[in-house]
Amino acid sequence: xxxxxxxxxxRSAPAPGLPPxxxxxxxxxxxxxxxxxxxxxxxxxxxxxxxxxxxxNTPDYYLNRLDSENAxxxxxxxxxxxxxLKRPDSGSLRWKADAHFALELAERLRKSLDELAQAEKExxxxxxxxxxxxxxxxxxxxxxxxxVHWRKIAALRNHVSFLASALGDLHVPxxxxxxxxxxxxxxxxxxxxxxxxxxxxxxxxxxxxxxTRGFAKLPSDKQAEALEALKxxxxxxxxxxxxxxxxxxxxxxxxxxxxxxxxxxAVLARCAEAxxxxxxxxxxxxxxxxxxxxxxxTLVKLQQDDGHGTLIHVTEQD
Amino acid sequence: xxxxxxxxxVKRGFVLLGVMVLLGATVLFIIYQGPRGGTPIEPTRVExxxxxxxxxxxxxxxxxxxxxxGSDQVSWSVFREMVDLPRxxxxxREQYHDAQETAEVSARDLVVYSLKALAQWHEKQRETGKSxxxxxxxxxxAAVDRVAESADPILSEQAKKTQxxxxx
Numbered sequence: 224x225x226x227x228x229x230x231x232x233x234r235s236a237p238a239p240g241l242p243p244x245x246x247x248x249x250x251x252x253x254x255x256x257x258x259x260x261x262x263x264x265x266x267x268x269x270x271x272x273x274x275x276x277x278x279x280n281t282p283d284y285y286l287n288r289l290d291s292e293n294a295x296x297x298x299x300x301x302x303x304x305x306x307x308l309k310r311p312d313s314g315s316l317r318w319k320a321d322a323h324f325a326l327e328l329a330e331r332l333r334k335s336l337d338e339l340a341q342a343e344k345e346x347x348x349x350x351x352x353x354x355x356x357x358x359x360x361x362x363x364x365x366x367x368x369x370x371v372h373w374r375k376i377a378a379l380r381n382h383v384s385f386l387a388s389a390l391g392d393l394h395v396p397x398x399x400x401x402x403x404x405x406x407x408x409x410x411x412x413x414x415x416x417x418x419x420x421x422x423x424x425x426x427x428x429x430x431x432x433x434x435t436r437g438f439a440k441l442p443s444d445k446q447a448e449a450l451e452a453l454k455x456x457x458x459x460x461x462x463x464x465x466x467x468x469x470x471x472x473x474x475x476x477x478x479x480x481x482x483x484x485x486x487x488x489a490v491l492a493r494c495a496e497a498x499x500x501x502x503x504x505x506x507x508x509x510x511x512x513x514x515x516x517x518x519x520x521t522l523v524k525l526q527q528d529d530g531h532g533t534l535i536h537v538t539e540q541d
Numbered sequence: 542x543x544x545x546x547x548x549x550x551v552k553r554g555f556v557l558l559g560v561m562v563l564l565g566a567t568v569l570f571i572i573y574q575g576p577r578g579g580t581p582i583e584p585t586r587v588e589x590x591x592x593x594x595x596x597x598x599x600x601x602x603x604x605x606x607x608x609x610x611g612s613d614q615v616s617w618s619v620f621r622e623m624v625d626l627p628r629x630x631x632x633x634r635e636q637y638h639d640a641q642e643t644a645e646v647s648a649r650d651l652v653v654y655s656l657k658a659l660a661q662w663h664e665k666q667r668e669t670g671k672s673x674x675x676x677x678x679x680x681x682x683a684a685v686d687r688v689a690e691s692a693d694p695i696l697s698e699q700a701k702k703t704q705x706x707x708x709x
Contacts, residue, residue, distance in 0.1 A: 500595075500596065500598075500599065503596075503599045504598045504599045504602055507599055507602035507603040507606055508602050508606070510603075510606045511606050511609060518610075519607070519610065519612055519614065522603045522606050522607045522612070522614075523603075523607070523614045524603075525599050525600070525603035526599075526600050526603035526604045526607060526615075526619055527600070527616070528599040528600055528603070529594070529595065529596050530595025530596025530597070530599070531596070
């Protein structure tokens with residue numbers, strides 16, 4: 224036993240030149256860990272509060288980015304917005320039930336459609352000149368070369384497709400007149416591009432029908448807000464007023480004037496006469512989501528369809 | 542008594558051989574037994590069924606949409622094709638399919654879709670106080686009865702739900 228005593232006294236006694244070792248007190252532990260932890264927590268909370276108060280997740284923020292001159296910013300905005308609009312209502316009602324946002328998107332689609340029409344004309348003129356030149360030289364132009372010319376306007380076409388699809392995801396059917404215009408546009412020099420665009424627009428129109436039905440299930444304050452905004456826009460002879468009147472008509476609040484109101488059943492009836500078989504099939508599907516006096520006669524006609532016309536296969540590469 | 546050390550080994554070998562033969566015979570019996578029970582449920586081979594005439598996708602969607610609306614103008618001849626699994630499989634085989642969805646799965650989904658639309662037609666008719674069986678619908682009933690006996694549980698379950706809405 225005597226041999227252990229010197230060892231114990233060695234452990235407690237400080238080595239020469241060093242201060243005595245003492246166990247840390249509770250106060251020391253608090254100073255070392257809890258206080259810095261509280262400071263970090265406070266900083267994080269302040270940053271979160273600042274981020275929340277200056278949140279850029281608003282419809283106007285996306286609309287501004289869609290107007291950007293920079294194509295990358297436009298595409299990022301389109302990609303983000305497409306993801307937001309595909310969320311369930313709980314996470315996207317701020318956008319889907321906003322009448323002003325719907326009309327603003329429609330304005331942008333109108334502008335993009337006009338730009339696309341102009342670009343189509345320019346490409347068609349160049350292509351026609353190129354084909355004539357090749358013909359004079361006796362060189363046959365392969366279809367792949369023709370596709371290369373049309374691919375130049377693919378970005379613009381994709382932007383139109385995005386805006387059409389976004390309008391179809393909303394509960395406010397302000398996009399009906401423009402989607403109808405795309406569905407009915409059967410004259411275009413770019414046959415493949417236009418065929419695909421018509422099919423996408425008809426799909427969006429069907430989707431919009433389902434979402435318009437969902438408007439009645441929205442909270443009453445959201446419904447009232449949207450209808451009030453549409454009524455404020457519905458007077459006048461502008462295109463935008465016509466879009467607002469069409470939306471009011473389909474939301475069960477008929478406007479005073481029916482000028483510019485586009486009837487979806489009439490649009491579907493005309494699309495049922497298209498030569499594109501796939502488009503006629505889509506019409507039959509879209510009739511599930513819209514009502515009107517022409518829906519049943521259109522379906523009766525389609526259930527006797529003999530499969531006439533063409534079935535253009537358009538791939539993603541096109 | 543002299544113990545032959547190989548006698549047990551030979552005996553065990555014969556027992557093992559017998560077990561193997563029995564196992565093989567059982568497997569062969571199961572393979573060549575064919576479907577159990579009397580009449581096969583789907584006697585028609587898909588290869589023997591011609592596909593519908595062009596435009597069947599349009600007719601199918603239009604007839605289903607009319608049925609969902611409870612319309613009196615539903616074409617029951619189109620509907621009879623819609624609940625005919627071999628016919629729908631033949632139709633789907635003509636279409637393009639990717640690796641994820643086969644013609645058989647597409648055809649089954651189409652038949653289930655048609656059965657649901659048929660049930661909705663009956664419910665809508667009932668809501669308006671109608672319970673007449675139009676000409677052509679009896680043939681659809683018979684076709685649905687055959688689907689209800691299908692070995693596919695998804696098909697038979699939906700067919701039974703649809704049968705419960707019939708006017709009979």
